[in-house]
Amino acid sequence: MPEKTVLMQGNEACSEGAIAAGCRFFAGYPITPSTEIAESMSEKLPRVGGKFIQMEDEIASISAIIGASVGGLKSMTATSGPGFSLMQEGIGYACMAEIPIVIANVMRGGPSTGLPTKTAQGDVMQARWGTHGDHFLIVLAPESVKETFYLTIKSFNLSEKYRVPVILLLDEAIGHMREKVVIPDYGDILTEDRLVPIVPPQWYKPYEITTDFVTPMAPFGSGYRYNITGLTHDEMGFPTNKESEIISKMNKLRDKIMRSTTDIVDYESLYTDDANTLVITFGSASRSAKEAVQYLRNHRRKVGFFRPITVWPFPEKQLRQIIKKVDQVYVVEMNQGQLIDEVRKVECYHKKIFGINRYDGEMITPNQIIAKIREAK
Amino acid sequence: MTQPLVLNYLRAKKQFPHVWCPGCGHGVVMGSLIRAIDKLALSKDDVVMVSGIGCSSRMTAYVDFNTLHTLHGRPIAYATGLKLARPELPVIVITGDGDATAIGGNHFIHAARRNIDLTIILMNNNIYGMTGGQVSPTTPYGGRGSTAKSGNPEHPFDISQLAIAAGASFVARTTAYHVPAMDRLIQQAFENKGFSLVEIFSQCPTYEGKWNKRGDAATMLKYYKDNAIPVTSKSKYSEEELKDKFLIGILHHTPKAEFTAEYQKIIEKYQIKEQMTQLSQQKGKNEPEASSKESESPVSED
Ligand SMILES: Cc1ncc(C[n+]2csc(CCOP(=O)(O)OP(=O)(O)O)c2C)c(N)n1
Ligand code: SF4
Ligand SMILES: [Mg+2]
Numbered sequence A: 001m002p003e004k005t006v007l008m009q010g011n012e013a014c015s016e017g018a019i020a021a022g023c024r025f026f027a028g029y030p031i032t033p034s035t036e037i038a039e040s041m042s043e044k045l046p047r048v049g050g051k052f053i054q055m056e057d058e059i060a061s062i063s064a065i066i067g068a069s070v071g072g073l074k075s076m077t078a079t080s081g082p083g084f085s086l087m088q089e090g091i092g093y094a095c096m097a098e099i100p101i102v103i104a105n106v107m108r109g110g111p112s113t114g115l116p117t118k119t120a121q122g123d124v125m126q127a128r129w130g131t132h133g134d135h136f137l138i139v140l141a142p143e144s145v146k147e148t149f150y151l152t153i154k155s156f157n158l159s160e161k162y163r164v165p166v167i168l169l170l171d172e173a174i175g176h177m178r179e180k181v182v183i184p185d186y187g188d189i190l191t192e193d194r195l196v197p198i199v200p201p202q203w204y205k206p207y208e209i210t211t212d213f214v215t216p217m218a219p220f221g222s223g224y225r226y227n228i229t230g231l232t233h234d235e236m237g238f239p240t241n242k243e244s245e246i247i248s249k250m251n252k253l254r255d256k257i258m259r260s261t262t263d264i265v266d267y268e269s270l271y272t273d274d275a276n277t278l279v280i281t282f283g284s285a286s287r288s289a290k291e292a293v294q295y296l297r298n299h300r301r302k303v304g305f306f307r308p309i310t311v312w313p314f315p316e317k318q319l320r321q322i323i324k325k326v327d328q329v330y331v332v333e334m335n336q337g338q339l340i341d342e343v344r345k346v347e348c349y350h351k352k353i354f355g356i357n358r359y360d361g362e363m364i365t366p367n368q369i370i371a372k373i374r375e376a377k
Numbered sequence B: 001m002t003q004p005l006v007l008n009y010l011r012a013k014k015q016f017p018h019v020w021c022p023g024c025g026h027g028v029v030m031g032s033l034i035r036a037i038d039k040l041a042l043s044k045d046d047v048v049m050v051s052g053i054g055c056s057s058r059m060t061a062y063v064d065f066n067t068l069h070t071l072h073g074r075p076i077a078y079a080t081g082l083k084l085a086r087p088e089l090p091v092i093v094i095t096g097d098g099d100a101t102a103i104g105g106n107h108f109i110h111a112a113r114r115n116i117d118l119t120i121i122l123m124n125n126n127i128y129g130m131t132g133g134q135v136s137p138t139t140p141y142g143g144r145g146s147t148a149k150s151g152n153p154e155h156p157f158d159i160s161q162l163a164i165a166a167g168a169s170f171v172a173r174t175t176a177y178h179v180p181a182m183d184r185l186i187q188q189a190f191e192n193k194g195f196s197l198v199e200i201f202s203q204c205p206t207y208e209g210k211w212n213k214r215g216d217a218a219t220m221l222k223y224y225k226d227n228a229i230p231v232t233s234k235s236k237y238s239e240e241e242l243k244d245k246f247l248i249g250i251l252h253h254t255p256k257a258e259f260t261a262e263y264q265k266i267i268e269k270y271q272i273k274e275q276m277t278q279l280s281q282q283k284g285k286n287e288p289e290a291s292s293k294e295s296e297s298p299v300s301e302d
Helices: A010-021 A035-047 A058-070 A081-086 A088-097 A124-129 A145-162 A172-176 A243-258 A285-298 A316-323 A339-346 A366-375 B026-039 B056-061 B075-085 B097-103 B105-114 B159-166 B179-191 B205-211 B217-227 B231-236 B259-283
Strands: A004-009 A025-028 A051-054 A075-079 A101-107 A138-140 A165-171 A178-183 A227-229 A267-270 A277-281 A303-308 A310-312 A328-333 A352-357 B048-051 B066-069 B091-096 B119-124 B170-175 B196-201 B228-230 B246-253
Touching: A004 A010, A010 A035, A010 A075, A010 A101, A010 A145, A010 A165, A010 A172, A010 A178, A025 A035, A025 A058, A025 B075, A035 A051, A035 A075, A035 A172, A035 B259, A051 B075, A051 B259, A058 A075, A058 A081, A058 A088, A058 A101, A058 B075, A058 B105, A081 A088, A081 A101, A081 A124, A088 A165, A101 A145, A101 A172, A124 A138, A124 A165, A124 A310, A138 A145, A145 A165, A145 A178, A165 A172, A227 B056, A267 A285, A267 A316, A277 A285, A277 A316, A277 A366, A285 A303, A285 A328, A285 A366, A303 A316, A316 A339, A328 A339, A328 A366, A339 A352, A352 A366, B026 B056, B026 B119, B026 B179, B048 B056, B048 B075, B056 B066, B056 B091, B066 B075, B075 B091, B075 B105, B075 B259, B091 B097, B097 B105, B097 B119, B097 B159, B105 B159, B119 B179, B159 B170, B159 B196, B159 B246, B170 B179, B170 B217, B179 B196, B179 B246, B205 B217, B217 B228, B228 B231, B231 B246
Parallel strands: A025 A051, A025 A075, A075 A101, A101 A165, A138 A165, A227 B066, A277 A303, A277 A328, A328 A352, B048 B066, B048 B091, B091 B119, B119 B196, B170 B196, B228 B246
Antiparallel strands: A004 A178, A138 A310, A267 A303, B170 B246
């Protein structure tokens, strides 16, 4: 397909990106404000020989995409808060069994049924810590429709490369906003496929501890007969209670992500060279934050900007370098203050940290951010 | 004498001894399933076995297929994704009464409704074995378990009837006593293209037996023997005589359109449409695309 310029919604950009990345399986359950992803996937997938299924609930949806991924297809689901809560046990399974899957969570106001049609960023901690037990996964948060397209592709690439669930954290504002996107020729898009074993079946260890902690994954039905389980398992994929095997499995799950942060972590920083004030934000809130920073700089305030694109793993090293040079920090987010705690962990220089929050279902505005920063001095 | 047939299919060196108690019916079911697969000459490389969580679901570790041990209640949902992704592979689901009809009840009825081509081997012991003998959705009214010590105040599901009502195209019931029949029924379940359930009464002497004073495994098997009525001879009995008995055999077999095959037709429809539009685009070339030529939209929305 040649390059094309289109006006599209964030949710459409997500499904467009998924197809471009090679996604060939989608299972989902309708929920505002994510439904357009399922609707568009139900049309796009069969066109490219892929499969779509509307499941009976979100637990079934995450289960089905894990099953399809075991079958060898790049798979995804999309949901919002209540459905994302239901998916947590399955996300933990995919972490433990190292099954690549992508979950788009188009955030709305919570808790509970909350604000189905309004925007929020209240799931940023749930995305990281929603399932039980120690675990590591990747969470990406785009700030625009265009970035949604590219980060959806990146979600699949990281998921396949590291055999890990990747959560694409959108919100109602991005999901439903329309913007211009230049969709490149699919041939120009870099896609990553999971490694498959090259050793003969009798030598294959499906959870072998390799140097980079990532093990090639044989799809079912390819001649490599092995066991997959959510029980803590040994290198052959069979349940274990042996201390040494438990520790190496747990460390494998951690190290395959945390020793590759230079490859995984992505962020955006602006005007940080001379800044004495730093604005930190993510996702759709960064649109207003950027405008506020621009305005303040036009009025001779030395304000810098920092945005994690991978919210998890959090770009702590990169932020630490910047934060040590400023006097005060503002964390802009559309919740009652979640990412601010992560900033507090990074910040060990006793700087002042303030939250700028909005959680009434509306987009935070540049004016709100400007006013708060101005009142400080 | 060659080695027993089942050994060709077991991960005998690595995964044994197994977790099942002496006298448990689940191992008998495993043997039967293996014989059925052998009879059908399915390749071990192709067979996919998906299980949930429970004593019954532990089977996946022991057999040398593509085995996926999933979450409690979810094997049918995992299997649905896998089967739709790879319709050419035979997919078996191993589950228990708790796994399939309590926590996984929703997936069970919806997979039956879709008539997706899965072979469901459900070991019904009327109890939660793995967690130590709590009552399940099939514990009889008045039956006992560790969470209903003075008798179950609830009424049980009839799992086979539930599957029939939900739309399953093949439903059979048997017991751990009726082994040759079990071999045959599992084979027939495989041969049906669609949602195929074999409900197997499988004794749990450790908990179900103990709590309900049903005696040892042999006594429990004798109970199955004495109380099972082949569905084919149902007419020989009066309503009254059938009251405390249960039917075994093929309870329902009504083939109907299978889900993954139906989905394949959708793919073909879309692909034909796609080819047509590509052809017409090539003809009427140079038509500009119906995309926006608007100027950059402003960033702020407030
Ligand atoms: C979400 C969740 N809830 C509860 C459990 C605990 N649990 C494990 S097996 C089981 C019951 C299994 O019963 P059944 O499916 O009848 O299998 P059986 O052991 O009787 O063969 C329960 C409640 C669990 N593993 N996961
Ligand atoms: S507890 Fe019951 S179901 Fe579980 S292995 Fe023992 S006898 Fe079988
Ligand atoms: Mg049971």
